Amino acid sequence: MSARAGIVVTGTEVLTGRVSDRNGPWLAERLRELGVDIAYTTIVGDRPEDMHAALRFMADRGMDVILTSGGLGPTADDLTAEVVGRFQARPMELDEALERRIAEILRPLAKRWPNLDMDAMRAGNRKQATIPLGSTVLAPVGTAPGLIVPPLEPGGGPTVVVLPGPPRELQPMWGAAVQTDALRSALVGATVYEQRTLRLFGIPESEIAETLRVAERAGIELGKLEITTCLKRGEVEVVTRYEPAAREVYEAFARVVGGRHADTLFSEDGSTVDEQVAASLRKAGWKIATAESCTGGLLACRLTEPAGASDYVNGGIVAYDNEVKISQAGVARELIERHGAVSAEVAEALAEGARLRLGADVGVGITGVAGPGGGSEDKPVGLVWLSVGIAGRDPLTHSVNLPGARADVRDRATTVAMHLVRRALGER
Numbered sequence: 001m002s003a004r005a006g007i008v009v010t011g012t013e014v015l016t017g018r019v020s021d022r023n024g025p026w027l028a029e030r031l032r033e034l035g036v037d038i039a040y041t042t043i044v045g046d047r048p049e050d051m052h053a054a055l056r057f058m059a060d061r062g063m064d065v066i067l068t069s070g071g072l073g074p075t076a077d078d079l080t081a082e083v084v085g086r087f088q089a090r091p092m093e094l095d096e097a098l099e100r101r102i103a104e105i106l107r108p109l110a111k112r113w114p115n116l117d118m119d120a121m122r123a124g125n126r127k128q129a130t131i132p133l134g135s136t137v138l139a140p141v142g143t144a145p146g147l148i149v150p151p152l153e154p155g156g157g158p159t160v161v162v163l164p165g166p167p168r169e170l171q172p173m174w175g176a177a178v179q180t181d182a183l184r185s186a187l188v189g190a191t192v193y194e195q196r197t198l199r200l201f202g203i204p205e206s207e208i209a210e211t212l213r214v215a216e217r218a219g220i221e222l223g224k225l226e227i228t229t230c231l232k233r234g235e236v237e238v239v240t241r242y243e244p245a246a247r248e249v250y251e252a253f254a255r256v257v258g259g260r261h262a263d264t265l266f267s268e269d270g271s272t273v274d275e276q277v278a279a280s281l282r283k284a285g286w287k288i289a290t291a292e293s294c295t296g297g298l299l300a301c302r303l304t305e306p307a308g309a310s311d312y313v314n315g316g317i318v319a320y321d322n323e324v325k326i327s328q329a330g331v332a333r334e335l336i337e338r339h340g341a342v343s344a345e346v347a348e349a350l351a352e353g354a355r356l357r358l359g360a361d362v363g364v365g366i367t368g369v370a371g372p373g374g375g376s377e378d379k380p381v382g383l384v385w386l387s388v389g390i391a392g393r394d395p396l397t398h399s400v401n402l403p404g405a406r407a408d409v410r411d412r413a414t415t416v417a418m419h420l421v422r423r424a425l426g427e428r
Contacts, residue, residue: 002037002191003065006058006158010070010080011165012045022167023069030174031067032241035190039063046071051083055160059087063158065186070165072144074124081147084160085132089152092130098137098145099129105143136182141169148182159186191243196250197270198238200261201419205231207261208238215256224249234402234415235273266422273418274302280425281312281362288421289358290316291329291350293341294368294384299414314360319350329353329365342367342379344387344397351389362424363389364417368402370409384413388424396424 007027013019024041031038040058044050051071058066071080085092102125110121131137131147138146147162161177163170177183200208208229216222224246230237238257242250258265266273281288290300300316303309317329322341325331330353331346339345350365368384375381380401387397400416402409 002035002193003187003189004037004039004063005031005065005067006040006061006063007038007042008051008054008058008066008068009041009043010046010051010068011043012077014070015043015045023163023165023170026167026171027067027069027163027174030178032193032195034178034187035192036065036187046077046079048079048083051080052087055084055087059157064189065161065183066158067161067163069163069170072128072146072162072164074121074127074143078127080162081131084147084149084162088132088149088157088160090132090134090149093133094126094130095137096129098131099125102128102140102143102145105140136180138163138173138176138180141172142166144169146173146177148177148180150182150186159183193241194244194247194250195239195241196254197240197267198254198257198265199267199270199272200236200238200257200264201234201266201273201415202264203236203261205229205236208236208257211257211260214260215253218252218256220252220256221246221249222253225253227253234412266419273415273422274306277303277418277421277425278306278309278312280422284361284425286361286425287312287314287359288362288364289314289354289360290364290366291319291325291354292316292364292366293319293325293350294370295366295410295413295417296320298410299364299366299417302414302418314358317354317357325350328357330357340379342369342383342385344385344399347385347387348389348395348397351387351395355389355391361391362421364421365389366413366417368409368413370406370413372406382409384409384416386413386417386420388417388420390424393424393427396420396427 007024009021009024014021021043028038042054044054055066068080071078082092106121128144132149136148144164149160151157161183163173226241228239240250292299297316297318303313319325319329322336326333329350331349335345335349347365347367351363355363365387369375369379369381371381382402384402385399387395389395398420402412
């Protein structure tokens with residue numbers, strides 16, 4: 001059995017949702033890459049008793065390693081090091097070399113802000129340099145050091161890796177942590193996992209549940225695979241983790257998925273539709289432009305998210321008001337008056353306007369009713385028309401009725417648009 005790990009994310013601001021947790025998912029993926037079985041992730045506030053309870057919960061369930069993030073600052077509510085020291089039954093001690101190192105990091109601040117309370121700064125410095133006896137210190141990336149705190153007795157419980165809260169500090173520090181003997185010895189039981197992702201678009205998640213039953217009836221030993229399915233942004237994601245010995249079992253399962261869902265399985269190698277669209281545009285040497293109404297620029301944002309997107313994106317028009325559709329995207333007024341702003345005709349005109357006015361090879365138009373108001377019997381909330389235009393071809397135009405609140409409709413419409421672009425590029 002592989003080494004097992006848990007993650008404790010600390011901070012009342014994360015617990016209450018004021019700050020989104022970026023560390024838990026990132027650390028879970030890093031553990032997976034190391035072959036560690038991630039069993040739990042929990043978020044607790046800044047109360048010491050809750051942190052201690054979370055550590056105890058994971059220790060009682062046999063975790064080999066517990067990772068914490070947050071609570072390493074100089075203020076009174078930053079108590080993670082102290083809580084971990086008490087949990088591991090290790091007394092706290094001042095590491096004078098660490099104190100001097102943190103002081104050097106803080107020295108420029110004192111020059112920049114001469115009115116700082118230096119006594120308070122020195123007290124905070126000493127607090128951050130007071131660590132559990134026997135810890136391995138991870139050099140600060142900001143001002144907070146990380147720690148690797150083993151159990152007091154070998155085999156007496158989990159090793160706790162204490163990391164800072166800001167991702168820009170935590171992520172490079174994790175790279176240093178995995179190089180230490182202290183963490184390597186705790187993860188000695190790690191195995192090797194392979195992980196594969198299949199992505200489908202245009203089917204409900206329930207169809208994959210039936211596919212799993214079909215695979216079992218065909219004699220495929222699904223018990224050797226850890227399969228999770230997730231509906232994400234209108235796509236079904238099937239993630240399978242397995243040990244190398246089960247590779248043939250996975251391949252048999254993947255063949256069943258491919259056979260049952262040949263028309264909706266768009267990625268067998270884990271690549272996203274965004275990556276596929278970018279790769280197709282680069283390969284063709286084409287540029288893309290957008291004219292968006294109900295999505296308000298979200299598709300352009302999604303297209304330009306990857307580094308290097310200037311290779312294939314020319315720009316976008318947010319044509320929310322009808323007059324802007326006319327003046328900026330070149331939509332004929334008569335089209336809007338005859339068919340309405342939410343129509344196939346206007347979506348096609350938006351796509352053509354984006355392509356011609358922004359000098360692109362591919363144009364995308366989106367118009368719809370995002371809600372919560374504005375719908376009608378003929379054009380209900382959630383109706384979106386999308387079109388992709390390429391010079392010399394008939395436009396590829398499609399409508400969808402998307403469920404959910406306004407944000408869901410807008411976000412899912414961008415996914416539909418990306419898949420429509422993928423289809424259009426595949427037909428060249």
